[in-house]
Amino acid sequence: MDAHGVALVVATLCTGLVAGLFSTFAHAVMPGLSRSTDTVFVAGFQAIDRAISNPWQALGFLGAPLATALAAGLHLAEGGGPELGWTLSALGLYGAMVAITFRVHLPLNRQIQAAGDPERHADVAGVRRAFEQRWVRWNVVRAVLSTAAFGCLVWALVLHGAA
Incomplete structure (x- = not known):
């Protein structure tokens, strides 16, 4: 396998792991915590x-x-082709997910950490209210974006293998 193919496989695996993580939070972790x-x-x-x-x-x-x-750069150096668009689409979708992580999730995570020990907090219900709904809503968006990026990379791999 050439360097472009290896980069594409690594990109697909890493993106799939991230998509799986955010999907697990959306379907299991946060619903489980919400019942507590x-x-x-x-x-x-x-x-x-x-x-x-x-x-x-x-x-x-x-x-x-x-x-x-x-992977996109190596493919572009080889002259481009149909998989380049799918790879660039994946990069754009993943970039949007990263932007949401930095603008929404990391500040919310710092906020809930700053609340300190919930056993000693005077308004733990307020801490939860300020955090939960927004974090969950935007995590679903992250899960969708990263899963779409993963799908684009899977298709790029299919096209790469067919070439």
């Missing part, structure tokens, strides 16, 4: 947020756009 008390919700999300900030998650989250851009 305010204190358990805040404490649970704080613990998840601390655990998810790790090198493995960062590798997939940052590796996806880097590998996608590399």
